[in-house]
Amino acid sequence: MRLKSFELATQDIASVDVEALHGLSLGVEWPHRPGDWEALRALGHGFAALDEIGRVFGSAMWFPHGDECATIGMVITSPRLQAQGGGRWMMERILQQCGERRLILNSTRAAYRLYVSLGFAPQATVSQCQGYATPEAAAMPGLADAVETIAPTDLGEVAALDEAGFGAGRPLLMVQLARTAEIRGLRRGGRLVGYGARRTFGRGTVIGPVVAESEEEAVALAAALLAGLDGHFVRLDTRQEMGPLRTYLEAAGLRLFDTVRTLTRGAALPTVEPGRPGVYGLAAHALS
Ligand SMILES: CC(C)(COP(=O)(O)OP(=O)(O)OC[C@H]1O[C@@H](n2cnc3c(N)ncnc32)[C@H](O)[C@@H]1OP(=O)(O)O)[C@@H](O)C(=O)NCCC(=O)NCCS
Incomplete structure:
Protein backbone atom coordinates (compact mmCIF):
# COMPACT_ATOMS: atom_id res chain seq x y z
CA MET A 1 0.00 0.00 0.00
CA ARG A 2 1.09 3.62 -0.40
CA LEU A 3 1.11 5.98 2.61
CA LYS A 4 2.08 9.46 1.50
CA SER A 5 5.62 8.94 0.24
CA PHE A 6 6.02 5.60 2.02
CA GLU A 7 5.74 2.28 0.30
CA LEU A 8 5.45 -0.33 3.04
CA ALA A 9 6.06 -4.04 2.74
CA THR A 10 5.42 -6.66 5.38
CA GLN A 11 7.82 -9.18 6.81
CA ASP A 12 7.12 -12.11 9.11
CA ILE A 13 7.78 -10.76 12.59
CA ALA A 14 9.83 -13.85 13.45
CA SER A 15 12.55 -12.75 11.01
CA VAL A 16 12.69 -9.05 11.95
CA ASP A 17 15.69 -7.69 13.89
CA VAL A 18 14.57 -7.56 17.52
CA GLU A 19 16.39 -4.27 18.08
CA ALA A 20 14.25 -2.68 15.36
CA LEU A 21 11.10 -3.94 17.08
CA HIS A 22 12.42 -2.67 20.38
CA GLY A 23 12.97 0.74 18.80
CA LEU A 24 9.40 0.72 17.53
CA SER A 25 7.90 0.00 20.96
CA LEU A 26 10.20 2.53 22.66
CA GLY A 27 8.93 5.08 20.15
CA VAL A 28 5.41 4.74 21.58
CA GLU A 29 6.77 4.62 25.16
CA TRP A 30 6.06 0.96 25.81
CA PRO A 31 8.33 -0.69 28.40
CA HIS A 32 9.12 -3.92 26.51
CA ARG A 33 12.75 -4.99 26.49
CA PRO A 34 14.18 -6.98 23.56
CA GLY A 35 13.74 -10.12 25.67
CA ASP A 36 10.03 -9.36 26.07
CA TRP A 37 9.66 -9.15 22.30
CA GLU A 38 11.48 -12.48 21.99
CA ALA A 39 9.14 -14.07 24.54
CA LEU A 40 6.07 -12.80 22.67
CA ARG A 41 7.43 -13.86 19.29
CA ALA A 42 7.82 -17.38 20.67
CA LEU A 43 4.09 -17.46 21.45
CA GLY A 44 2.46 -15.88 18.42
CA HIS A 45 2.45 -14.80 14.80
CA GLY A 46 2.45 -11.47 13.07
CA PHE A 47 4.32 -9.12 10.85
CA ALA A 48 6.20 -5.88 10.79
CA ALA A 49 5.68 -3.16 8.20
CA LEU A 50 8.97 -1.98 6.65
CA ASP A 51 9.87 0.77 4.21
CA GLU A 52 12.06 0.32 1.11
CA ILE A 53 15.27 0.48 3.11
CA GLY A 54 14.15 -1.91 5.81
CA ARG A 55 13.15 0.51 8.56
CA VAL A 56 10.38 -0.87 10.76
CA PHE A 57 7.29 1.36 10.85
CA GLY A 58 4.67 -0.91 12.30
CA SER A 59 3.89 -4.22 13.93
CA ALA A 60 0.90 -6.39 14.69
CA MET A 61 0.67 -9.82 16.29
CA TRP A 62 -1.85 -12.49 17.21
CA PHE A 63 -1.58 -15.33 19.66
CA PRO A 64 -3.63 -18.51 19.13
CA HIS A 65 -4.97 -20.16 22.27
CA GLY A 66 -6.24 -23.42 20.80
CA ASP A 67 -8.32 -23.48 17.61
CA GLU A 68 -11.13 -21.26 18.79
CA CYS A 69 -9.59 -18.31 20.60
CA ALA A 70 -6.82 -15.81 19.99
CA THR A 71 -5.54 -12.62 21.53
CA ILE A 72 -4.20 -9.70 19.51
CA GLY A 73 -1.40 -7.39 20.58
CA MET A 74 1.78 -5.48 19.81
CA VAL A 75 -0.21 -3.33 17.36
CA ILE A 76 2.00 -0.30 16.83
CA THR A 77 2.37 2.33 14.14
CA SER A 78 5.42 4.52 14.36
CA PRO A 79 4.37 8.07 15.43
CA ARG A 80 5.60 9.45 12.08
CA LEU A 81 3.09 7.29 10.28
CA GLN A 82 0.07 7.37 12.57
CA ALA A 83 -3.40 8.47 11.44
CA GLN A 84 -2.70 7.58 7.80
CA GLY A 85 -4.52 4.27 7.64
CA GLY A 86 -1.62 2.00 8.60
CA GLY A 87 -3.19 0.73 11.83
CA ARG A 88 -6.41 -0.27 10.06
CA TRP A 89 -4.46 -1.92 7.23
CA MET A 90 -2.40 -4.00 9.69
CA MET A 91 -5.45 -4.99 11.73
CA GLU A 92 -7.36 -6.14 8.66
CA ARG A 93 -4.48 -8.46 7.76
CA ILE A 94 -4.24 -9.79 11.32
CA LEU A 95 -8.00 -10.43 11.45
CA GLN A 96 -7.74 -12.44 8.24
CA GLN A 97 -5.01 -14.57 9.80
CA CYS A 98 -7.08 -15.14 12.95
CA GLY A 99 -9.90 -16.66 10.86
CA GLU A 100 -13.06 -17.58 12.76
CA ARG A 101 -11.51 -17.53 16.23
CA ARG A 102 -13.14 -15.48 18.97
CA LEU A 103 -10.81 -12.64 19.78
CA ILE A 104 -9.67 -10.72 22.83
CA LEU A 105 -7.49 -7.62 22.94
CA ASN A 106 -6.62 -4.83 25.33
CA SER A 107 -7.05 -1.45 23.72
CA THR A 108 -5.29 1.80 24.43
CA ARG A 109 -7.26 5.02 24.00
CA ALA A 110 -5.51 5.66 20.69
CA ALA A 111 -6.67 2.35 19.21
CA TYR A 112 -10.20 2.19 20.67
CA ARG A 113 -12.13 3.68 17.74
CA LEU A 114 -10.25 1.53 15.28
CA TYR A 115 -11.12 -1.69 17.12
CA VAL A 116 -14.78 -0.78 17.65
CA SER A 117 -15.07 -0.05 13.93
CA LEU A 118 -13.73 -3.57 13.29
CA GLY A 119 -16.50 -5.20 15.34
CA PHE A 120 -14.92 -5.38 18.80
CA ALA A 121 -17.08 -4.65 21.85
CA PRO A 122 -15.89 -3.31 25.22
CA GLN A 123 -15.96 -5.77 28.14
CA ALA A 124 -13.93 -4.38 31.04
CA THR A 125 -11.33 -1.86 32.11
CA VAL A 126 -7.83 -3.08 32.94
C1 LIG B 1 -3.28 2.80 17.74
C2 LIG B 1 -2.43 2.90 16.51
C3 LIG B 1 -1.84 1.52 16.20
C4 LIG B 1 -3.32 3.34 15.36
O1 LIG B 1 -2.52 3.33 14.22
P1 LIG B 1 -2.74 4.35 13.02
O2 LIG B 1 -1.79 3.96 11.95
O3 LIG B 1 -2.71 5.73 13.52
O4 LIG B 1 -4.24 3.94 12.61
P2 LIG B 1 -5.09 4.45 11.39
O5 LIG B 1 -4.42 5.61 10.71
O6 LIG B 1 -5.46 3.28 10.57
O7 LIG B 1 -6.36 5.01 12.14
C5 LIG B 1 -7.33 4.13 12.63
C6 LIG B 1 -8.40 4.90 13.34
O8 LIG B 1 -7.91 5.37 14.59
C7 LIG B 1 -8.06 6.79 14.67
N1 LIG B 1 -6.88 7.28 15.36
C8 LIG B 1 -5.60 7.20 14.96
N2 LIG B 1 -4.80 7.71 15.91
C9 LIG B 1 -5.60 8.11 16.91
C10 LIG B 1 -5.38 8.74 18.17
N3 LIG B 1 -4.15 9.06 18.58
N4 LIG B 1 -6.44 9.02 18.96
C11 LIG B 1 -7.68 8.70 18.56
N5 LIG B 1 -7.95 8.11 17.38
C12 LIG B 1 -6.93 7.83 16.58
C13 LIG B 1 -8.11 7.28 13.27
O9 LIG B 1 -8.85 8.47 13.19
C14 LIG B 1 -8.81 6.14 12.57
O10 LIG B 1 -10.20 6.25 12.70
P3 LIG B 1 -11.09 6.48 11.41
O11 LIG B 1 -10.64 5.40 10.45
O12 LIG B 1 -12.46 6.31 11.92
O13 LIG B 1 -10.74 7.86 10.99
C15 LIG B 1 -1.28 3.94 16.68
O14 LIG B 1 -1.86 5.16 17.08
C16 LIG B 1 -0.25 3.55 17.71
O15 LIG B 1 0.67 2.79 17.43
N6 LIG B 1 -0.37 4.07 18.95
C17 LIG B 1 0.56 3.79 20.01
C18 LIG B 1 0.55 2.33 20.41
C19 LIG B 1 -0.85 1.84 20.68
O16 LIG B 1 -1.60 2.44 21.42
N7 LIG B 1 -1.17 0.68 20.09
C20 LIG B 1 -2.47 0.05 20.24
C21 LIG B 1 -2.35 -1.08 21.18
S1 LIG B 1 -3.95 -1.71 21.60
Whole structure:
Protein backbone atom coordinates (compact mmCIF):
# COMPACT_ATOMS: atom_id res chain seq x y z
CA MET A 1 0.00 0.00 0.00
CA ARG A 2 1.09 3.62 -0.40
CA LEU A 3 1.11 5.98 2.61
CA LYS A 4 2.08 9.46 1.50
CA SER A 5 5.62 8.94 0.24
CA PHE A 6 6.02 5.60 2.02
CA GLU A 7 5.74 2.28 0.30
CA LEU A 8 5.45 -0.33 3.04
CA ALA A 9 6.06 -4.04 2.74
CA THR A 10 5.42 -6.66 5.38
CA GLN A 11 7.82 -9.18 6.81
CA ASP A 12 7.12 -12.11 9.11
CA ILE A 13 7.78 -10.76 12.59
CA ALA A 14 9.83 -13.85 13.45
CA SER A 15 12.55 -12.75 11.01
CA VAL A 16 12.69 -9.05 11.95
CA ASP A 17 15.69 -7.69 13.89
CA VAL A 18 14.57 -7.56 17.52
CA GLU A 19 16.39 -4.27 18.08
CA ALA A 20 14.25 -2.68 15.36
CA LEU A 21 11.10 -3.94 17.08
CA HIS A 22 12.42 -2.67 20.38
CA GLY A 23 12.97 0.74 18.80
CA LEU A 24 9.40 0.72 17.53
CA SER A 25 7.90 0.00 20.96
CA LEU A 26 10.20 2.53 22.66
CA GLY A 27 8.93 5.08 20.15
CA VAL A 28 5.41 4.74 21.58
CA GLU A 29 6.77 4.62 25.16
CA TRP A 30 6.06 0.96 25.81
CA PRO A 31 8.33 -0.69 28.40
CA HIS A 32 9.12 -3.92 26.51
CA ARG A 33 12.75 -4.99 26.49
CA PRO A 34 14.18 -6.98 23.56
CA GLY A 35 13.74 -10.12 25.67
CA ASP A 36 10.03 -9.36 26.07
CA TRP A 37 9.66 -9.15 22.30
CA GLU A 38 11.48 -12.48 21.99
CA ALA A 39 9.14 -14.07 24.54
CA LEU A 40 6.07 -12.80 22.67
CA ARG A 41 7.43 -13.86 19.29
CA ALA A 42 7.82 -17.38 20.67
CA LEU A 43 4.09 -17.46 21.45
CA GLY A 44 2.46 -15.88 18.42
CA HIS A 45 2.45 -14.80 14.80
CA GLY A 46 2.45 -11.47 13.07
CA PHE A 47 4.32 -9.12 10.85
CA ALA A 48 6.20 -5.88 10.79
CA ALA A 49 5.68 -3.16 8.20
CA LEU A 50 8.97 -1.98 6.65
CA ASP A 51 9.87 0.77 4.21
CA GLU A 52 12.06 0.32 1.11
CA ILE A 53 15.27 0.48 3.11
CA GLY A 54 14.15 -1.91 5.81
CA ARG A 55 13.15 0.51 8.56
CA VAL A 56 10.38 -0.87 10.76
CA PHE A 57 7.29 1.36 10.85
CA GLY A 58 4.67 -0.91 12.30
CA SER A 59 3.89 -4.22 13.93
CA ALA A 60 0.90 -6.39 14.69
CA MET A 61 0.67 -9.82 16.29
CA TRP A 62 -1.85 -12.49 17.21
CA PHE A 63 -1.58 -15.33 19.66
CA PRO A 64 -3.63 -18.51 19.13
CA HIS A 65 -4.97 -20.16 22.27
CA GLY A 66 -6.24 -23.42 20.80
CA ASP A 67 -8.32 -23.48 17.61
CA GLU A 68 -11.13 -21.26 18.79
CA CYS A 69 -9.59 -18.31 20.60
CA ALA A 70 -6.82 -15.81 19.99
CA THR A 71 -5.54 -12.62 21.53
CA ILE A 72 -4.20 -9.70 19.51
CA GLY A 73 -1.40 -7.39 20.58
CA MET A 74 1.78 -5.48 19.81
CA VAL A 75 -0.21 -3.33 17.36
CA ILE A 76 2.00 -0.30 16.83
CA THR A 77 2.37 2.33 14.14
CA SER A 78 5.42 4.52 14.36
CA PRO A 79 4.37 8.07 15.43
CA ARG A 80 5.60 9.45 12.08
CA LEU A 81 3.09 7.29 10.28
CA GLN A 82 0.07 7.37 12.57
CA ALA A 83 -3.40 8.47 11.44
CA GLN A 84 -2.70 7.58 7.80
CA GLY A 85 -4.52 4.27 7.64
CA GLY A 86 -1.62 2.00 8.60
CA GLY A 87 -3.19 0.73 11.83
CA ARG A 88 -6.41 -0.27 10.06
CA TRP A 89 -4.46 -1.92 7.23
CA MET A 90 -2.40 -4.00 9.69
CA MET A 91 -5.45 -4.99 11.73
CA GLU A 92 -7.36 -6.14 8.66
CA ARG A 93 -4.48 -8.46 7.76
CA ILE A 94 -4.24 -9.79 11.32
CA LEU A 95 -8.00 -10.43 11.45
CA GLN A 96 -7.74 -12.44 8.24
CA GLN A 97 -5.01 -14.57 9.80
CA CYS A 98 -7.08 -15.14 12.95
CA GLY A 99 -9.90 -16.66 10.86
CA GLU A 100 -13.06 -17.58 12.76
CA ARG A 101 -11.51 -17.53 16.23
CA ARG A 102 -13.14 -15.48 18.97
CA LEU A 103 -10.81 -12.64 19.78
CA ILE A 104 -9.67 -10.72 22.83
CA LEU A 105 -7.49 -7.62 22.94
CA ASN A 106 -6.62 -4.83 25.33
CA SER A 107 -7.05 -1.45 23.72
CA THR A 108 -5.29 1.80 24.43
CA ARG A 109 -7.26 5.02 24.00
CA ALA A 110 -5.51 5.66 20.69
CA ALA A 111 -6.67 2.35 19.21
CA TYR A 112 -10.20 2.19 20.67
CA ARG A 113 -12.13 3.68 17.74
CA LEU A 114 -10.25 1.53 15.28
CA TYR A 115 -11.12 -1.69 17.12
CA VAL A 116 -14.78 -0.78 17.65
CA SER A 117 -15.07 -0.05 13.93
CA LEU A 118 -13.73 -3.57 13.29
CA GLY A 119 -16.50 -5.20 15.34
CA PHE A 120 -14.92 -5.38 18.80
CA ALA A 121 -17.08 -4.65 21.85
CA PRO A 122 -15.89 -3.31 25.22
CA GLN A 123 -15.96 -5.77 28.14
CA ALA A 124 -13.93 -4.38 31.04
CA THR A 125 -11.33 -1.86 32.11
CA VAL A 126 -7.83 -3.08 32.94
CA SER A 127 -5.97 -1.22 35.69
CA GLN A 128 -2.21 -1.22 35.24
CA CYS A 129 -0.94 -1.12 38.83
CA GLN A 130 2.77 -0.65 39.28
CA GLY A 131 5.50 0.88 41.39
CA TYR A 132 8.29 0.08 43.79
CA ALA A 133 7.15 -2.63 46.19
CA THR A 134 7.08 -1.57 49.84
CA PRO A 135 7.67 -3.72 52.93
CA GLU A 136 3.85 -3.82 53.32
CA ALA A 137 4.06 -6.31 50.48
CA ALA A 138 4.71 -9.03 53.08
CA ALA A 139 2.71 -12.23 52.86
CA MET A 140 -0.82 -12.01 54.27
CA PRO A 141 -1.59 -13.90 57.45
CA GLY A 142 -4.22 -16.62 57.22
CA LEU A 143 -4.30 -17.74 53.63
CA ALA A 144 -0.51 -17.52 53.35
CA ASP A 145 -0.22 -21.05 54.77
CA ALA A 146 -2.21 -22.38 51.83
CA VAL A 147 0.29 -20.99 49.29
CA GLU A 148 2.96 -23.31 47.93
CA THR A 149 5.73 -23.15 45.36
CA ILE A 150 4.94 -25.04 42.18
CA ALA A 151 7.79 -26.79 40.41
CA PRO A 152 8.17 -26.04 36.69
CA THR A 153 7.81 -29.74 35.98
CA ASP A 154 4.45 -29.82 37.70
CA LEU A 155 2.22 -27.57 35.64
CA GLY A 156 -0.61 -30.00 34.77
CA GLU A 157 -3.00 -28.73 37.44
CA VAL A 158 -1.95 -25.13 36.79
CA ALA A 159 -2.72 -25.46 33.07
CA ALA A 160 -6.18 -26.86 33.83
CA LEU A 161 -6.91 -24.03 36.26
CA ASP A 162 -5.66 -21.43 33.79
CA GLU A 163 -7.91 -22.85 31.09
CA ALA A 164 -10.91 -22.77 33.43
CA GLY A 165 -10.26 -19.12 34.29
CA PHE A 166 -9.20 -17.81 30.90
CA GLY A 167 -11.75 -19.83 28.93
CA ALA A 168 -9.25 -21.46 26.56
CA GLY A 169 -6.09 -23.49 26.92
CA ARG A 170 -2.81 -21.57 26.79
CA PRO A 171 -0.34 -24.47 26.46
CA LEU A 172 2.48 -22.43 24.90
CA LEU A 173 2.21 -19.83 27.64
CA MET A 174 2.38 -22.60 30.25
CA VAL A 175 5.58 -23.96 28.70
CA GLN A 176 7.10 -20.48 28.67
CA LEU A 177 6.10 -19.83 32.29
CA ALA A 178 7.70 -23.13 33.30
CA ARG A 179 10.98 -21.85 31.81
CA THR A 180 10.89 -18.23 32.88
CA ALA A 181 8.57 -17.69 35.85
CA GLU A 182 8.31 -18.41 39.53
CA ILE A 183 4.95 -20.01 40.20
CA ARG A 184 2.89 -20.24 43.37
CA GLY A 185 -0.26 -22.25 43.92
CA LEU A 186 -3.04 -22.02 46.48
CA ARG A 187 -4.68 -25.20 47.67
CA ARG A 188 -8.00 -25.68 49.48
CA GLY A 189 -8.97 -29.17 50.66
CA GLY A 190 -6.10 -30.61 48.64
CA ARG A 191 -7.42 -29.02 45.42
CA LEU A 192 -5.48 -26.34 43.53
CA VAL A 193 -7.86 -23.35 43.44
CA GLY A 194 -5.44 -20.59 42.52
CA TYR A 195 -2.10 -19.93 40.93
CA GLY A 196 0.07 -16.96 40.14
CA ALA A 197 3.35 -16.35 38.34
CA ARG A 198 6.04 -13.71 38.32
CA ARG A 199 8.70 -13.06 35.70
CA THR A 200 10.91 -10.25 34.50
CA PHE A 201 9.25 -7.83 32.09
CA GLY A 202 9.73 -4.21 31.07
CA ARG A 203 11.05 -2.07 33.91
CA GLY A 204 11.18 -4.91 36.45
CA THR A 205 8.94 -7.79 37.42
CA VAL A 206 5.39 -8.53 36.30
CA ILE A 207 3.01 -10.57 38.42
CA GLY A 208 0.64 -12.48 36.18
CA PRO A 209 -1.27 -14.49 35.31
CA VAL A 210 -3.14 -14.71 38.59
CA VAL A 211 -6.09 -17.10 38.52
CA ALA A 212 -8.09 -17.65 41.70
CA GLU A 213 -11.59 -18.41 42.99
CA SER A 214 -11.90 -15.23 45.05
CA GLU A 215 -10.34 -11.82 45.38
CA GLU A 216 -8.96 -12.75 48.83
CA GLU A 217 -7.16 -15.73 47.29
CA ALA A 218 -5.80 -13.49 44.55
CA VAL A 219 -4.44 -11.19 47.29
CA ALA A 220 -2.73 -14.13 49.01
CA LEU A 221 -1.09 -15.16 45.74
CA ALA A 222 -0.02 -11.60 44.91
CA ALA A 223 1.45 -11.24 48.41
CA ALA A 224 3.38 -14.50 48.06
CA LEU A 225 4.70 -13.38 44.68
CA LEU A 226 5.74 -9.98 46.06
CA ALA A 227 7.85 -11.62 48.76
CA GLY A 228 11.48 -10.59 48.42
CA LEU A 229 10.73 -7.79 45.95
CA ASP A 230 10.83 -4.85 48.43
CA GLY A 231 12.24 -1.85 46.62
CA HIS A 232 11.90 -3.50 43.19
CA PHE A 233 9.70 -2.24 40.36
CA VAL A 234 6.66 -4.51 40.06
CA ARG A 235 3.56 -4.42 37.85
CA LEU A 236 0.24 -6.23 38.00
CA ASP A 237 -2.62 -5.66 35.53
CA THR A 238 -6.09 -6.47 36.81
CA ARG A 239 -9.71 -6.04 35.75
CA GLN A 240 -10.83 -5.87 39.39
CA GLU A 241 -12.41 -2.60 40.43
CA MET A 242 -11.43 -1.01 43.75
CA GLY A 243 -11.71 -3.78 46.38
CA PRO A 244 -9.47 -6.08 48.40
CA LEU A 245 -6.94 -6.71 45.59
CA ARG A 246 -6.54 -3.09 44.47
CA THR A 247 -6.42 -1.92 48.11
CA TYR A 248 -3.69 -4.46 48.85
CA LEU A 249 -1.72 -3.51 45.75
CA GLU A 250 -1.85 0.19 46.64
CA ALA A 251 -0.59 -0.56 50.15
CA ALA A 252 2.19 -2.63 48.61
CA GLY A 253 3.28 0.29 46.40
CA LEU A 254 1.58 -0.79 43.16
CA ARG A 255 -0.54 2.24 42.31
CA LEU A 256 -2.81 2.82 39.34
CA PHE A 257 -0.63 4.02 36.46
CA ASP A 258 -2.91 3.76 33.44
CA THR A 259 -5.91 1.89 32.08
CA VAL A 260 -6.70 0.05 28.88
CA ARG A 261 -9.98 -1.51 27.85
CA THR A 262 -10.55 -5.18 27.11
CA LEU A 263 -12.53 -5.68 23.92
CA THR A 264 -13.74 -8.93 22.43
CA ARG A 265 -15.16 -10.09 19.11
CA GLY A 266 -17.18 -13.29 18.79
CA ALA A 267 -17.88 -13.94 22.49
CA ALA A 268 -17.97 -12.11 25.80
CA LEU A 269 -15.07 -12.22 28.23
CA PRO A 270 -15.56 -14.92 30.92
CA THR A 271 -16.91 -13.29 34.07
CA VAL A 272 -14.89 -13.22 37.26
CA GLU A 273 -17.02 -14.24 40.22
CA PRO A 274 -16.29 -15.82 43.60
CA GLY A 275 -16.44 -19.59 43.74
CA ARG A 276 -15.12 -20.30 40.26
CA PRO A 277 -11.70 -19.76 38.66
CA GLY A 278 -11.29 -16.26 37.27
CA VAL A 279 -8.46 -14.14 35.92
CA TYR A 280 -7.42 -11.62 38.60
CA GLY A 281 -4.09 -10.75 37.00
CA LEU A 282 -3.34 -10.59 33.29
CA ALA A 283 -0.47 -12.55 31.73
CA ALA A 284 0.30 -9.52 29.54
CA HIS A 285 -1.76 -7.06 27.52
CA ALA A 286 -1.05 -9.09 24.40
CA LEU A 287 -1.98 -12.41 26.02
CA SER A 288 -4.92 -11.24 28.19
C1 LIG B 1 -3.28 2.80 17.74
C2 LIG B 1 -2.43 2.90 16.51
C3 LIG B 1 -1.84 1.52 16.20
C4 LIG B 1 -3.32 3.34 15.36
O1 LIG B 1 -2.52 3.33 14.22
P1 LIG B 1 -2.74 4.35 13.02
O2 LIG B 1 -1.79 3.96 11.95
O3 LIG B 1 -2.71 5.73 13.52
O4 LIG B 1 -4.24 3.94 12.61
P2 LIG B 1 -5.09 4.45 11.39
O5 LIG B 1 -4.42 5.61 10.71
O6 LIG B 1 -5.46 3.28 10.57
O7 LIG B 1 -6.36 5.01 12.14
C5 LIG B 1 -7.33 4.13 12.63
C6 LIG B 1 -8.40 4.90 13.34
O8 LIG B 1 -7.91 5.37 14.59
C7 LIG B 1 -8.06 6.79 14.67
N1 LIG B 1 -6.88 7.28 15.36
C8 LIG B 1 -5.60 7.20 14.96
N2 LIG B 1 -4.80 7.71 15.91
C9 LIG B 1 -5.60 8.11 16.91
C10 LIG B 1 -5.38 8.74 18.17
N3 LIG B 1 -4.15 9.06 18.58
N4 LIG B 1 -6.44 9.02 18.96
C11 LIG B 1 -7.68 8.70 18.56
N5 LIG B 1 -7.95 8.11 17.38
C12 LIG B 1 -6.93 7.83 16.58
C13 LIG B 1 -8.11 7.28 13.27
O9 LIG B 1 -8.85 8.47 13.19
C14 LIG B 1 -8.81 6.14 12.57
O10 LIG B 1 -10.20 6.25 12.70
P3 LIG B 1 -11.09 6.48 11.41
O11 LIG B 1 -10.64 5.40 10.45
O12 LIG B 1 -12.46 6.31 11.92
O13 LIG B 1 -10.74 7.86 10.99
C15 LIG B 1 -1.28 3.94 16.68
O14 LIG B 1 -1.86 5.16 17.08
C16 LIG B 1 -0.25 3.55 17.71
O15 LIG B 1 0.67 2.79 17.43
N6 LIG B 1 -0.37 4.07 18.95
C17 LIG B 1 0.56 3.79 20.01
C18 LIG B 1 0.55 2.33 20.41
C19 LIG B 1 -0.85 1.84 20.68
O16 LIG B 1 -1.60 2.44 21.42
N7 LIG B 1 -1.17 0.68 20.09
C20 LIG B 1 -2.47 0.05 20.24
C21 LIG B 1 -2.35 -1.08 21.18
S1 LIG B 1 -3.95 -1.71 21.60
